[in-house]
Amino acid sequence: MTRRGEFRIIQDLFAPLATAPGALALRDDAALVTPSPHHDLVVTTDTVIADVHFRSDDPPDDVARKALRVNLSDLAAKGARPIGILHAITLGAETDDAYLERYARGLSEDLTTFGVALLGGDTTAHRPAAVDGQGAPLTVTITAFGEVPHGRALLRSGAKPGDLVCVSGTIGDAAIGLRALTGALQPLVADHRAYLVRRYRRPEPRLALGLRLRRGATAAADVSDGLCADLGHICDASGVAAEIFWHAIPRSRAVDRRIADDPALRDLVLGGGDDYEIAFTWPADRRQELTAISTETATPITVIGAMRDISGARAKGVTVIGDYGQVIPVAQPGYVHG
Amino acid sequence: MTRRGEFRIIQDLFAPLATAPGALALRDDAALVTPSPHHDLVVTTDTVIADVHFRSDDPPDDVARKALRVNLSDLAAKGARPIGILHAITLGAETDDAYLERYARGLSEDLTTFGVALLGGDTTAHRPAAVDGQGAPLTVTITAFGEVPHGRALLRSGAKPGDLVCVSGTIGDAAIGLRALTGALQPLVADHRAYLVRRYRRPEPRLALGLRLRRGATAAADVSDGLCADLGHICDASGVAAEIFWHAIPRSRAVDRRIADDPALRDLVLGGGDDYEIAFTWPADRRQELTAISTETATPITVIGAMRDISGARAKGVTVIGDYGQVIPVAQPGYVHG
Numbered sequence: 307m308t309r310r311g312e313f314r315i316i317q318d319l320f321a322p323l324a325t326a327p328g329a330l331a332l333r334d335d336a337a338l339v340t341p342s343p344h345h346d347l348v349v350t351t352d353t354v355i356a357d358v359h360f361r362s363d364d365p366p367d368d369v370a371r372k373a374l375r376v377n378l379s380d381l382a383a384k385g386a387r388p389i390g391i392l393h394a395i396t397l398g399a400e401t402d403d404a405y406l407e408r409y410a411r412g413l414s415e416d417l418t419t420f421g422v423a424l425l426g427g428d429t430t431a432h433r434p435a436a437v438d439g440q441g442a443p444l445t446v447t448i449t450a451f452g453e454v455p456h457g458r459a460l461l462r463s464g465a466k467p468g469d470l471v472c473v474s475g476t477i478g479d480a481a482i483g484l485r486a487l488t489g490a491l492q493p494l495v496a497d498h499r500a501y502l503v504r505r506y507r508r509p510e511p512r513l514a515l516g517l518r519l520r521r522g523a524t525a526a527a528d529v530s531d532g533l534c535a536d537l538g539h540i541c542d543a544s545g546v547a548a549e550i551f552w553h554a555i556p557r558s559r560a561v562d563r564r565i566a567d568d569p570a571l572r573d574l575v576l577g578g579g580d581d582y583e584i585a586f587t588w589p590a591d592r593r594q595e596l597t598a599i600s601t602e603t604a605t606p607i608t609v610i611g612a613m614r615d616i617s618g619a620r621a622k623g624v625t626v627i628g629d630y631g632q633v634i635p636v637a638q639p640g641y642v643h644g
Numbered sequence: 645m646t647r648r649g650e651f652r653i654i655q656d657l658f659a660p661l662a663t664a665p666g667a668l669a670l671r672d673d674a675a676l677v678t679p680s681p682h683h684d685l686v687v688t689t690d691t692v693i694a695d696v697h698f699r700s701d702d703p704p705d706d707v708a709r710k711a712l713r714v715n716l717s718d719l720a721a722k723g724a725r726p727i728g729i730l731h732a733i734t735l736g737a738e739t740d741d742a743y744l745e746r747y748a749r750g751l752s753e754d755l756t757t758f759g760v761a762l763l764g765g766d767t768t769a770h771r772p773a774a775v776d777g778q779g780a781p782l783t784v785t786i787t788a789f790g791e792v793p794h795g796r797a798l799l800r801s802g803a804k805p806g807d808l809v810c811v812s813g814t815i816g817d818a819a820i821g822l823r824a825l826t827g828a829l830q831p832l833v834a835d836h837r838a839y840l841v842r843r844y845r846r847p848e849p850r851l852a853l854g855l856r857l858r859r860g861a862t863a864a865a866d867v868s869d870g871l872c873a874d875l876g877h878i879c880d881a882s883g884v885a886a887e888i889f890w891h892a893i894p895r896s897r898a899v900d901r902r903i904a905d906d907p908a909l910r911d912l913v914l915g916g917g918d919d920y921e922i923a924f925t926w927p928a929d930r931r932q933e934l935t936a937i938s939t940e941t942a943t944p945i946t947v948i949g950a951m952r953d954i955s956g957a958r959a960k961g962v963t964v965i966g967d968y969g970q971v972i973p974v975a976q977p978g979y980v981h982g
Contacts, residue, residue: 333881334800335718335866336688347685350674351730351787353768380673392689394785430691432781443770447732447785449689462672528673543671 307402312429315397319410326390326423337425339389345453347389350380356398356443360507361487366405367412368507369446374416375509376530377450379582382516383528385460386452388420393427393448399434399441420513422450458520460586465525465544467615469587472596474512474605476558477533479505481578482571492567498560505558509582514603519586522595526586532577534624534636537585544587547619550611552628576626576636587613645740650767653735657748664728664761675763677727683791685727688718694736694781698845699825704743705750706845707784712754713847714868715788717920720854721866723798724790726758731765731786737772737779758851760788796858798924803863803882805953807925810934812850812943814896815871817843819916820909830905836898843896847920852941857924860933864924870915872962872974875923882925885957888949890966914964914974925951 310318321332328338341347354373356362364372374391381388393413397406417424432442483502485491494502512528519526525544527536533555537548555575557565565571588596590612600607616622626634648656659670666676679685692711694700702710712729719726731751735744755762770780821840823829832840850866857864863882865874871893875886893913895903903909926934928950938945954960964972 330799330801333877334722335868336686336722336724336797338797339685339687340794341679341685343681347677347679348674349677349730349763349787349789351732351764351766351785353732353734353766353785355734355768355770357771358768384672384674386674392687392787394689394691394787396691396693396783425687426689428689428691428785430693430696432693433695442780445734445783447689447691447766449687449730449732449787451687456678459674459676461668463668530673539671 307400309402312431315406316429319406320393320424320427320429323410323414323417324424326425328390329423329425332426337392339425339451341453344456346456346459348381348384348386348452348454348459349449350377351447351449352376352380353445353447355445364507366408370409370412371416371508373446373448374413375511376582377448378420378511378513379509379528379530381450381452382511382513383460383526383584384452384454385458385516385520385526386454387517388422388513389451389453390423390425391448391450392425394446395427395429396445397431398444399432401444454520460516460519460523460526462525462527462540462543465540465546465587465613467546467613468590469524469613470590470593470609471537471548471550471585471611471613472588472607472609473529473533473556473583473585474515474607475583476556476561477529477581477583478561478575478578479558480509480580481574482561482564484580485574491564498563501558501560506580509580511582512584512605515584515605518599518603522592523586523588526584529581529583529585530579532579533581533585534576534626535579538623540585540587541623545616546613547616547622548611548613548624549619550624550626552626552634554608554610556606556608645738647740650769653744654767657744658731658762658765658767661748661752661755662762664763666728667761667763670764675730677763677789679791682794684794684797686719686722686724686790686792686797687787688715689785689787690714690718691783691785693783702845704746708747708750709754709846711784711786712751713849714920715786716758716849716851717847717866717868719788719790720849720851721798721864721922722790722792723796723854723858724792725855726760726851727789727791728761728763729786729788730763732784733765733767734783735769736782737770739782792858798854798857798861798864800863800865800878800881803878803884803925803951805884805951806928807862807951808928808931808947809875809886809888809923809949809951810926810945810947811867811871811894811921811923812853812945813921814894814899815867815919815921816899816913816916817896818847818918819912820899820902822918823912829902836901839896840898844918847918849920850922850943853922853943856937856941860930861924861926864922867919867921867923868917870917871919871923872914872964873917876961878923878925879961883954884951885954885960886949886951886962887957888962888964890964890972892946892948894944894946
């Protein structure tokens with residue numbers, strides 16, 4: 307294995323990406339962030355670990371993209387405009403130069419795509435593996451900074467009884483894409499497989515939608531732990547219950563085809579996670595605005611249910627209702643990353 | 645091994661520490677930070693890994709303190725007032741409930757001591773160890789936020805020829821304390837050993853000094869990689885060279901006693917790292933102010949040399965001069981964490 311030292315990794319691979327003045331060219335141990343006047347800074351941090359949150363054999367450029375995008379997705383759910391990131395990477399026992407070069411290229415492209423500055427970070431390495439031991443895995447912790455006008459961040463806590471429950475995009479793709487990668491699924495039509503795997507490896511942070519939702523959404527969260535788990539967080543924080551309809555949950559053709567073959571995969575739609583779509587609540591009397599928002603932001607939006615007063619709801623938290631009005635048990639209440 | 649799930653860890657151990665309004669009680673995936681008007685936010689992130697940056701058998705409360713304090717030390721070197729942190733922890737294969745409870749207690753006490761808010765974070769876990777494999781290590785990445793009046797952050801890049809080179813506290817304690825823990829040193833007098841080990845495990849971020857240095861220091865850095873390495877960073881960023889005098893470098897009695905027994909330990913003073921003191925440069929014509937600053941901030945300050953124009957210096961970067969005017973080679977130019 308060939309790997310340059312940490313100092314050279316920073317100098318050769320990461321410093322060229324740190325072009326913002328506040329990054330101090332990564333020559334300092336800290337960076338400067340100046341939010342616009344009358345804005346709050348929104349900060350979030352997420353760790354991704356090889357073979358927990360991504361696969362060791364995922365393309366390295368996609369690993370960088372995912373590490374970044376899961377954080378941008380948190381900013382999107384807050385209605386924040388991304389500013390920059392700090393990038394802390396702990397090299398795995400087997401992370402080599404070739405891997406790091408592809409990783410840095412993916413990071414670079416995505417920073418440009420999303421207009422986000424690399425402001426600083428920390429590059430560390432796990433100890434080499436013991437002779438017959440398994441090497442410690444590559445781990446990336448990105449901290450992302452965004453800004454919102456003062457007091458205008460979308461929170462999980464504002465949902466009210468009667469609000470519509472909405473979700474962007476389609477749900478379940480990534481969790482089923484992961485099963486396709488692990489070989490736990492029947493063979494798929496090639497283009498379905500490629501679509502699902504891509505959804506697992508390259509989530510799309512819904513930044514334009516998040517910004518637009520500031521003008522109306524009562525609560526929002528990104529769907530990372532699983533649809534029911536993340537809606538459950540909104541219910542907990544808002545003190546309400548949610549009723550959602552299975553038939554209304556937006557699903558890709560690839561997912562519906564898999565579920566037709568194996569109905570148990572329904573659980574991956576309800577609780578699989580890794581979707582990085584936005585679940586939000588919206589006042590019912592402003593329902594007609596949703597179509598315009600969808601068009602403006604080029605983001606599919608689907609109403610999947612409504613919020614209920616806890617006392618009038620069938621159950622605490624999230625209830626999923628099937629085609630015949632029956633309650634669908636949620637087998638796996640979402641993978642709890644924490 | 646007993647360990648509650650990640651969700652319970654957050655709820656039981658970390659959420660009670662997150663009392664600031666911007667933390668949203670850790671019920672959201674992001675936090676809000678609002679710097680004071682006309683202030684820049686200073687951000688920094690540092691990762692500590694078991695058996696790389698701390699020892700697996702260090703007391704868990706000290707591990708939390710160290711993870712926090714190495715970040716506060718970066719803020720101190722910028723002249724920033726700490727505001728809050730994001731805390732990303734990846735549990736090692738063998739991290740159990742008892743460990744985490746002691747860890748959280750240490751974190752809690754230090755947050756109070758330094759007046760720092762826990763704003764959010766991410767709790768993840770490594771996969772369990774393979775049967776005969778070594779478990780992946782506990783890893784903590786803290787991102788710290790501080791503020792400085794706009795444009796007033798201390799940087800590495802302002803040192804000028806003629807400036808005095810100064811350092812706080814004593815140098816070399818932590819690196820020699822680590823050698824005492826690994827058994828690589830001759831037996832020590834018990835109170836010397838306790839002192840050195842404590843300096844390794846509980847660095848003291850020089851926050852009061854950092855704030856005061858804004859009124860005069862031309863450049864500053866914390867000594868984490870090693871005295872010569874970190875002064876070298878100031879030289880690189882400022883385009884100057886440093887000449888420092890071995891006899892002037894402040895050392896504890898415990899360190900001097902060890903060096904008397906084994907002169908090779910001198911390299912650990914010059915390059916051992918983990919000191920978390922502040923190295924800074926100061927205009928020579930304001931030397932008399934240093935005594936007052938030392939008194940005001942209750943921090944020992946020692947002048948150890950001066951900055952030189954690169955063209956007039958004996959060598960690029962840092963030159964260490966011995967008692968007879970000879971140049972002391974720096975064997976180990978600091979542990980490069982990155």
